[in-house]
Amino acid sequence: MNINSIFSSKSFYLGLFIRVIFIIFFVPIIHIDLFNNFIIHSIQNPSIDPWDSFLSNGGDPLSFPYGYIMLAFLSPLSFFGLIIGSIFNNSIYFSSLGLGLSFLLIDYSGLLIFSKIFPKNINEIISYYWLSPLLIYVTYFHGQLDLLPSLIMLCGFFCLMKRKFSLSGFVFGIACAAKLSMVLAIPFTLIYLWQNMRLRAAFRPFIFYFCLTTTFLSLIPSFLEGYRKMVLGTPLKNNIFWFSVSFDGFTIYILPIVFSILIYLMWRMLKTNYDLLVSFTGISFLISILMMPPNPGWYLWSLPFLIFYQIKTDLQGKFLISLFSIFSVILLYPLHSGSNNIIFKSFNIYNENSNNSFIYSIILFLGVIICLRWYRESIQKNDYFILSRRPLCIGISGSSQSGKKQLCNNLKDVFGESSVNHIDSNKYHKWSDYSPMRRTSSINDPLNFDLLKLSQILQLSKFNNFNELSNNNKFLRKLNFPSKRMDSIIICTGMHIFAADSLADKFDIKIFMDPALKLKKFWTEDSKNKVNDDYSKDSKKFKNIFLKQKKVSDIIFSIKPVNEDLNGKELLEKIPLKLKVYFSDAIFVDRLSKALISICGVKLDSQINYDNLSAIMTIEGEVWSGDIELLALHLIPNLEEFLDLKPKWQDDVFGIMQIIVLLQIDHTLNKVYLK
Amino acid sequence: MTFNIINKKSFIEIPKAIIFDTDNTLYPYKPSHKVALKAAINKASKILSISESEFKKAYLISREEVKYRLGEVASSHSRLLYFQRAIEILGLQSQILLSLDLEQTYWRTFLQNSELFPNVIELLKILKKQNIKTAIVTDLTAQIQFRKIIYFGLEDYFDYIVTSEESGKDKPFQNSFELVLKKLDIEANKCWMIGDSFNSDMVGSNKLGIVSIHKKERSHFFKKEVSYVDAEFSEFKSLQDFFISNIF
DSSP states (O other): OHHHHHHTOHHHHHHHHHHHHHHHHEEEHHIIIIIHHHHHHHHHSOOSOHHHHHHHTTOOTTSOOOOHHHHHHHHHHHHHHHHHHHHHTOHHHHHHHHHHHHHHHHHHHHHHHHHHHOTTOHHHHIIIIITOHHHHIIIIIIOOOTHHHHHHHHHHHHHHHTTOHHHHHHHHHHHHHHOGGGGGGHHHHHHHHHHOTTTGGGHHHHHHHHHHHHIIIIIGGGGSHHHIIIIITOGGGGGGGSSEEEETTEEEEHHHHHHHHHHHHHHHTSOOOHHHHHHHHHHHHHHHHHTSOOOGGGGGTSHHHHHHHHHHSOHHHHHHHHHHHHHHHHHHHHHSOOEEETTTSOOOOOOTTOOOHHHHHHHHHHHHHHHHHHHHHHHHTOHHHHHHHSOEEEEEEESTTSSHHHHHHHHHHHHOGGGEEEEEGGGGBSSOTTOHHHHHSOTTOGGGBOHHHHHHHHHHHHTTOHHHHHHTHHHHHHTTOOOSOOOSEEEEEOSSTTTSHHHHTTOSEEEEEOOOHHHHHHHHHHOSSOOOTHHHHHHTTTHHHHHHHHHHOSEEEEEEESSTTOOGGGGGSOOOEEEEEEESOGGGHHHHHHHIIIIIOOEEEEEEETTTTEEEEEEESOOOHHHHHHHHHHHOGGGGGGSOSSOOOOSHHHHHHHHHHHHHHHHHHHHHHHO | OOOEESOGGGGSSOOSEEEEOOBTTTBOHHHHHHHHHHHHHHHHHHHHTOOHHHHHHHHHHHHHHHHHHHOSSGGGGOHHHHHHHHHHHTTOOOOHHHHHHHHHHHHHHHHHTOOOOTTHHHHHHHHHHTTOEEEEEEOSOHHHHHHHHHHTTOTTTOSEEEEHHHHSSOTTSTHHHHHHHHHHTOOGGGEEEEESOIIIIIIHHHHTTOEEEEEOOTTOOOOOOGGGOSEEESOHHHHHHHHHHTOO
16 A cells, blocks of 8 residues: 555656766766775675775775675675676676665665555655755765664654564664664664663563664674774764863863763653654754764765655745755765766866865754654653643542442553553541441541542652652551652542542543442442442442532543343343443544444444533444454554553443543543644 | 546547546555454464464355355455454354454554545545435445445545445446446446556446446556446546646
8 A cells, every 4th residue: 555655756766867867877986985995895805894904905995984784784785786897897887776776675675664664755855865955965875874773763753653672672773783883873772672661571582673673783793993984983983972061171062962962861751652752863863963073974864864854844844954964965065075976077166175164063053952842742742741740630529339449440551550540449548447436437438548648649649759759668668659760641530529529620631430239239239348238228328429420520431231131140241241331521422432333343433512512422232353453553552552451441431441541541542632 | 557448439528427446456455454353463473372274264265165056245355254264164163253343453553544545535625516316336344345345534525335245246347337327326337447457447347338437556457358448547646637727
């Protein structure tokens, strides 16, 4: 489908035509002077240490400051070029042609990866990537090789996006082996994996495969003398100290400081998502090239990330990036060697004394503006950033044995155990288990619970007040309170958590469980932990407290048997259930109804109260967990970042309850964002 | 490819209504069907502990059997019946829950992998704006076709829908076309029929005097009797441009 879309675009053929023209008619001077010499020598003199072999034959140490990966990718077609060149007695031209064709294949692979990442933005990808003047100039006219490591890194990010963490670590290792500067992306990726509790399990495999690849492709070769001299000893590495300020005999190197600040800023965010990871990595690459002497190849490091941003930003941002790309070519063109045209022989205006300070200043200005916009937009539009400031607090109330814990567990299955902090109000009982008061008091009585303490704990948890929490450590230990940092979701279950207004206000989402009485009765009988017999007796006494809680709830779930005439032990069997849901805000009910009908084929009856825009929906029908998974993808694609790596979806009414809570979360997050 | 008018006489005035086929006309059917069938077969083979090829073979036999027995009616396309019979062919009797499960797995995966052709919604919006009535005439059972329309979010764009379950016979029998014309209350020559199938959509509608427009697949070049086709196109963008340019 994507490939068809690419092939149906005229712009694709334009980009291809331009590339083919450059490959055939232009021979980059650095190919002739540097890369080809090394690649041809390596092909003709195979060796474990091709760098040493090249140097010992009087080769230029600057010819190929790259490792095995680059050599492996570029050698095959150069080899064919060399064979054909020997027939036509022009090995330089044909091996350069082979190099150009290698890059055409690599370049096309980049286009395919982008089309996988942004399947709905094919035309934009072709405009921003395939027709990028910067990419075409640097790769096909000037002949730099940096596109390859940049695209390998993009491939690593694609694997991360697809949750293939081991493969991602492996690909990141390859990217760093291809070009050491790709290591700039590693700290941000490690922070991303470490900070997300649900992704932390992926931290180890990522590190393992990254280290494994790095060991074999970068560390072991460093024992080779030639590799040390040509790759590790490249004088270009000193450019990270190029942008500096000197005073009173001290020199301050700006780039390492800015890079460290970026790492610190990401770490301080407490939680980041994939978009933020891409933004931080892209900004760090962009800043790096701005603070180093203008080198054509380096401008490609940030290109894949800039395309990520260019697709998502507004028209002004898109224009700025296009302008940056054009001015970069204007700056680089006279400063670097360019190409020899095979017809006109020389096709460059290379002038090493060319003074382009003005253009460079414009690029610096554009680059800084892009970085600032990128940073601002990534954070402002980031739900995770909002949540990292304040976790989402869900309250589940309802009388005893109403299914509160079941719903809490079902939500944990979706968000992942490590992302959810469950606060059970039963642990805030005023009387201990052995106290005579415990036996005489009713469980329905809210005064038997220390709701004030519960309120305080919720307050501290919501605002991630770790210091305060650690001060309360003794208290927390008693409550078995988790000492780890709070994560994105707090779920509080209890019978009276919405009873007091001040406590109810602490919850972003209030859910009330109200199953059919006879169903609850048989669930209770079935339960190992039988509640007091006086439950039904005094439930009338506290009826108003539950009614009040229902009134303030956003959602009321009421599970009933489909056949309401069933009685007795029949109810203990696995019987078909139906779900009646009350929504205090019916804003997403229409969307939910359509999705439930179209995807699950359920029977559905929804009534909207137009006085207050509340709604009651009754749902019955067999629903499989797979349907629920598709519902989640269809209704709330943005919430994927919040879900566990392998969320466990339930069948039937319990699965539908999971979806409804997720929709309410999405709705609440949108409200927070709009605020 | 642009909107290619073959029979100019049929396009002298703006249509009063446009009738659309669904499968392979509004969205590509084959890729979704392929993935969906694979998912259902995969599930069946795991649950029944048989090889995928074994189940697929039974499914294909079952499909032919059901189609032959029922003839050209809506239920002859029922995946539920295909799966039910396939399990029976394998000697496992009628497994009701599993048949339902496989049917739902099929349609779930089908919907998950379905996407409207580009510019379908844009075209429907233009038709609404120009006060041109729209209808769907499709084979298969009403339940799943309605679900598809809702899934694609098209339910508000169509004025009428006729399924072969409602009309009693699949296309190219004229039951569905006659019923939709009755619902639309518009003369046949003032209506356009857009569909991908030459036999079902073009021949069936053209015989009633409806202007027939063939939605061609990009790579689909088959020889046809041009007399049944008044115009052809491959991308909805061309049809959209046709209405925007208002050439009538």
